[in-house]
Amino acid sequence: xxxxxxxxxxxxxxxxxxxxxxxxxxxxxxxxxxxxxxxxxxxxxxxxxxxxxxxxxxxxxxxxxxxxxxxxxxxxxxxxxxxxxxxxxxxxxxxxxxxxxxxxxxxxxxxxxxxxxxxxxxxxxxxxxxxxxxxxxxxxxxxxxxxxxxxxxxxxxxxxxxxxxxxxxxxxxxxxxxxxxxxxxxxxxxxxxxxxxxxxxxxxxxxxxxxxxxxxxxxxxxxxxxxxxxxxxxxxxxxxxxxxxxxxxxxxxxxxxxxxxxxxxxxxxxxxxxxxxxxxxxxxxxxxxxxxxxxxxxxxxxxxxxxxxxxxxxxxxxxxxxxxxxxxxxxxxxxxx
Amino acid sequence: xxxxxxxxxxxxxxxxxxxxxxxxxxxxxxxxxxxxxxxxxxxxxxxxxxxxxxxxxxxxxxxxxxxxxxxxxxxxxxxxxxxxxxxxxxxxxxxxxxxxxxxxxxxxxxxxxxxxxxxxxxxxxxxxxxxxxxxxxxxxxxxxxxxxxxxxxxxxxxxxxxxxxxxxxxxxxxxxxxxxxxxxxxxxxxxxxxxxxxxxxxxxxxxxxxxxxxxxxxxxxxxxxxxxxxxxxxxxxxxxxxxxxxxxxxxxxxxxxxxxxxxxxxxxxxxxxxxxxxxxxxxxxxxxxxxxxxxxxxxxxxxxxxxxxxxxxxxxxxxxxxxxxxxxxxxxxxxxx
DNA sequence: CCGTGGTATGTTATCCGTAACACTGCTTCA
DNA sequence: TGAAGCAGTGTTACGGATAACATACCACGG
Numbered sequence: 154x155x156x157x158x159x160x161x162x163x164x165x166x167x168x169x170x171x172x173x174x175x176x177x178x179x180x181x182x183x184x185x186x187x188x189x190x191x192x193x194x195x196x197x198x199x200x201x202x203x204x205x206x207x208x209x210x211x212x213x214x215x216x217x218x219x220x221x222x223x224x225x226x227x228x229x230x231x232x233x234x235x236x237x238x239x240x241x242x243x244x245x246x247x248x249x250x251x252x253x254x255x256x257x258x259x260x261x262x263x264x265x266x267x268x269x270x271x272x273x274x275x276x277x278x279x280x281x282x283x284x285x286x287x288x289x290x291x292x293x294x295x296x297x298x299x300x301x302x303x304x305x306x307x308x309x310x311x312x313x314x315x316x317x318x319x320x321x322x323x324x325x326x327x328x329x330x331x332x333x334x335x336x337x338x339x340x341x342x343x344x345x346x347x348x349x350x351x352x353x354x355x356x357x358x359x360x361x362x363x364x365x366x367x368x369x370x371x372x373x374x375x376x377x378x379x380x381x382x383x384x385x386x387x388x389x390x391x392x393x394x395x396x397x398x399x400x401x402x403x404x405x406x407x408x409x410x411x412x413x414x415x416x417x418x419x420x421x422x423x424x425x426x427x428x429x430x431x432x433x434x435x436x437x438x439x440x441x442x443x444x445x446x447x448x449x450x451x452x453x454x455x456x457x458x459x460x461x462x463x464x465x466x467x468x469x470x471x472x473x474x475x476x477x478x479x480x481x482x483x484x485x486x487x488x489x490x
Numbered sequence: 491x492x493x494x495x496x497x498x499x500x501x502x503x504x505x506x507x508x509x510x511x512x513x514x515x516x517x518x519x520x521x522x523x524x525x526x527x528x529x530x531x532x533x534x535x536x537x538x539x540x541x542x543x544x545x546x547x548x549x550x551x552x553x554x555x556x557x558x559x560x561x562x563x564x565x566x567x568x569x570x571x572x573x574x575x576x577x578x579x580x581x582x583x584x585x586x587x588x589x590x591x592x593x594x595x596x597x598x599x600x601x602x603x604x605x606x607x608x609x610x611x612x613x614x615x616x617x618x619x620x621x622x623x624x625x626x627x628x629x630x631x632x633x634x635x636x637x638x639x640x641x642x643x644x645x646x647x648x649x650x651x652x653x654x655x656x657x658x659x660x661x662x663x664x665x666x667x668x669x670x671x672x673x674x675x676x677x678x679x680x681x682x683x684x685x686x687x688x689x690x691x692x693x694x695x696x697x698x699x700x701x702x703x704x705x706x707x708x709x710x711x712x713x714x715x716x717x718x719x720x721x722x723x724x725x726x727x728x729x730x731x732x733x734x735x736x737x738x739x740x741x742x743x744x745x746x747x748x749x750x751x752x753x754x755x756x757x758x759x760x761x762x763x764x765x766x767x768x769x770x771x772x773x774x775x776x777x778x779x780x781x782x783x784x785x786x787x788x789x790x791x792x793x794x795x796x797x798x799x800x801x802x803x804x805x806x807x808x809x810x811x812x813x814x815x816x817x818x819x820x821x822x823x824x825x826x827x
Numbered sequence: 828c829c830g831t832g833g834t835a836t837g838t839t840a841t842c843c844g845t846a847a848c849a850c851t852g853c854t855t856c857a
Numbered sequence: 858t859g860a861a862g863c864a865g866t867g868t869t870a871c872g873g874a875t876a877a878c879a880t881a882c883c884a885c886g887g
Contacts, residue, residue: 154628157844167867172845180865197626202603203544204843207872212540214583214604223569225562225769232560235586244600246551246581249572263581266539267551289534291491374768406771431711432562432769434743493873504837509875517835541873544842831885838879849868855861 155198164192175200206268215456216264217247218257219275219297220372226399226426226445227275230297233449234273241457243270252277252341252372258286265290271456273297273449279342293459295452300342305468307459309452313343313425316441316475317350317395320423323439323477324393325358327485329421333384333391335401337372344369347397347425366391370401377404385412393483396424402438417484427478439483441475448473492535501529512537543605552793553601554584555594556612556634557709563736563763563782564612567634570786571610578794580607589614589678589709595623602627608793610634610786616679630796632789637679642805644796646789650680650762653778653812654687654732657760660776660814661730662695664822666758670721670728672738674709681706684734684762703728707738714741722749730758730820736765739775754821764815776820778812785810 157175161168166185173179174189181189192198206212217234219227231247238245246269250257257277264272265286271293276283279299284306287294296308317334324332334351337344348367355362368383370376377396381404384391394409396402402424409416416422427442451471494512498505503522510516511526518526529535543549554571556564568584575582583606587594594614601609602623608630613620616636621643624631633645654671661669671688674681685704692699705720707713714733718741721728731746733739739761746753753759764779788808 156842168844169846169868170866173866176845178845180863182865185865199599199602199627201544201605201843202600203540203549203605204872205845207538207540207544207843208845210872212604221569222559222572223562223565223766223768225560225565228560228562228565231584232558232586235559235584239585244583244585244604246583247568247572248576248581249569262536263539265536267549267581268538268540290536400768403768403771428769429560431560431737431740432765434740434774437771494875495873505874506838506876507836510836513875515875517833519835522835538873541842542875544873545875547842828887830887832883833885834881834883836879836881839877841876842874844872846871847869849866851866852864854863857858857860 155196157198157200160189160192160196160198163196164189210268212268212270213242214244214246214267214269215453216260216269216272217245218250218260218264218272219247220252220277221249222247223249224400225429225432226443229429229445230275230449230452233446234453235449237450237453237457243457250275250277252338254278254280254282257283261286265292270460271295273452273456275299276301278338278340279345280340293456295456295459297448297452298343300346307452307455307469309448309455309471309473310343311443311448311475312472313346313475314350314353316425316443316477317347318354319350319475319477320395320425320439320441321351321354322358323479323483324395324421324423325354325360327393327421327483329393330360331363331366331389331391332393332395333366333368333380333387334395334397335368335370335377335380335384335405336397337369337376337401339369341372343425344372344397347395351395372398373400374404374407377401378408379404381405381408382412385409385414391420393421393423396422399424399426399428399440402426416482421484422482424482425475436478437481439480440478442478443475444473492533494535494537497526497529497533497535500533501526547605549605549607550579551581551583551604551606552790553597553606553609554582555587555597555601555609556584557589557614558586559584560586561737562766562769563780566766566782567612567786567789570783570788571790572786574787574790574794580794587612587614589675591615591617591619594620598623602629607797608632610789610793612636613638615675615677616682617677630793632793632796634785634789635680637683644789644792644806646785646792646808646810647680648780648785648812649809650683650812651687651690653762653780653814654684655691656687656812656814657732657762657776657778658688658691659695660816660820661732661758661760662691662697664730664758664820666730667697668700668703668726668728669730669732670703670705670717670724671732671734672705672707672714672717672721672742673734674706674713674738676706678709680762681709681734684732688732709735710737711741711744714738714743715745716741718742718745719749722746722751728757730760733759733761736761736763736777739763753819758821759819761819762812773815774818776817777815779815780812781810
């Protein structure tokens with residue numbers, strides 16, 4: 154509301170004196186400072202960060218563009234991002250793309266206009282367009298969760314290949330030979346990588362990989378439900394399901410229940426992405442848990458380091474290990490490995 | 491990066507012509523328009539929204555300040571907020587206060603500096619300070635989820651009194667006479683309201699309310715765990731627990747399990763706030779579910795209406811009904827009502 | 828042939844805060 | 858006594874975009 158000019162006038166000084174008082178910069182007499190501070194308090198003056206940002210070309214604002222904040226995996230990332238940003242005096246604008254490249258492009262365009270200092274991006278698809286766009290506009294990016302091909306950007310993600318490999322190996326160790334993997338769109342790198350890990354485990358066990366067991370669908374409950382129906386229709390029926398993310402797992406579970414199949418007695422099940430312990434009464438699913446909070450933190454720290462010009466010149470890619478948590482859904486829970 | 495001046499120079503026109511092309515305003519010749527558009531595309535020019543905002547005193551940015559985005563209740567609200575904001579061309583900055591008034595004050599201060607057009611606030615405590623602060627700086631607010639005393643602000647919340655009343659009545663109907671309520675800090679209006687509903691149900695049943703059964707703690711898992719231990723230590727022991735929110739419910743459940751007590755056989759349990767169906771395999775808790783997504787939507791629509799000067803002059807308060815969902819945890823699930 | 832009005836474009840001032848520079852008055856030291 | 862130096866304060870210009878105003882040109886009607 155009030156401007157620095159009004160404060161200056163009322164305190165009988167120039168705007169620069171007010172500015173110096175606010176920023177504790179340069180010289181100010183005790184008397185002038187006292188008068189200005191009194192007027193500021195009296196008028197409830199708050200400096201306009203827009204004007205400041207316009208000069209400094211720094212908004213102290215980051216953007217977090219992800220597919221859906223409602224997915225607890227991303228929620229947790231968001232919390233990690235916001236905590237680190239806040240600690241460094243930055244704010245975070247967030248946006249949900251729902252995996253749509255169009256929505257993503259719209260967000261990025263507006264965010265560039267708003268001069269955000271940097272972007273944390275979970276790319277809708279693993280195309281390099283969005284990253285190239287940001288780079289050409291001079292906005293630093295850190296790609297989260299997913300890979301973007303041949304694009305030298307900083308990135309932080311969980312080890313999807315390793316996780317896929319270990320979950321599959323676990324099922325193989327329990328005697329399963331027909332494992333269906335319910336994956337996401339092949340253009341999403343995590344979906345592809347988890348399938349790659351699955352394949353590697355099979356190959357290592359000397360099994361050949363029946364392509365009908367690799368299903369692709371939406372990374373949401375509906376996708377999981379549908380793919381499970383498809384998997385159940387196969388002959389011979391798979392004895393185990395590998396859900397490529399938490400929402401798919403829920404959809405799969407629903408489909409199994411609707412088909413009157415019991416987990417793990419009738420079918421074993423494993424999934425990617427754990428749910429925060431704060432949300433579940435009785436943990437049931439055997440999962441590959443990604444360190445979501447740490448991913449958010451790490452990505453934000455990398456981004457802020459870039460902004461401060463402190464990062465290494467080269468592209469930096471952090472792949473965090475996933476943790477296999479064995480619970481009931483995979484069957485024989487006590488077998489371990 | 492590039493400025494409107496550079497574009498103008500390169501296109502051999504004035505900045506105003508470029509501005510007119512960008513905004514489709516005023517007159518521009520076909521030729522000039524074509525040239526300008528070509529240069530814009532060539533240079534990858536993106537207008538600086540900061541400069542625009544500085545003139546228009548409109549940032550097209552809202553703020554969402556809540557206690558913890560990690561709580562699925564708030565996550566869902568956030569999604570509702572962001573969807574509506576996005577539909578109207580607004581972005582959303584979010585911040586977690588962790589129920590700290592200090593953190594909240596810091597956020598609000600920065601957000602006012604950043605000239606957000608409006609704030610959606612889940613107040614840490616039910617004090618009027620933060621709302622007064624925003625109002626005095628001319629920033630419209632809509633208070634979400636919680637009441638703020640004697641303060642004429644728009645607000646949207648679930649009917650905590652009614653929900654507390656119905657959950658308690660449900661337990662009474664199942665024969666319970668000693669019901670412990672595990673509530674949040676009494677300064678948080680939802681906690682207080684849920685206790686009020688609980689009291690009303692008891693009074694209506696002609697029972698007097700044993701004050702030791704009303705426990706207050708943190709609105710998180712730890713609080714639920716601790717309050718449950720306290721409740722279990724009472725003699726006679728309560729036969730039912732009423733958790734005032736979802737995190738408390740989880741903590742309570744953990745405490746019961748650690749005490750080797752089974753729900754609902756040994757103790758019945760009901761709670762406020764449902765978990766999104768996308769998150770739980772087997773819904774178990776009997777809950778009062780608030781329409782979180784709609785709350786976020788509704789609050790944002792109210793805020794945007796205010797910004798557009800369309801809202802009614804008077805304060806507007808929307809209290810949305812809660813839905814009682816009877817599941818296993820309350821026992822005798824088929825009794826219904 | 829001049830005035831009127833529409834089209835097309837440019838100039839100036841403004842939004843708010845601050846860096847850079849300029850200026851005043853006083854002290855200090857050679 | 859004069860130069861140097863510092864404290865304290867003010868003036869100007871700028872960041873990027875645009876509203877308001879000014880100007881220029883052309884066509885058309887009287």
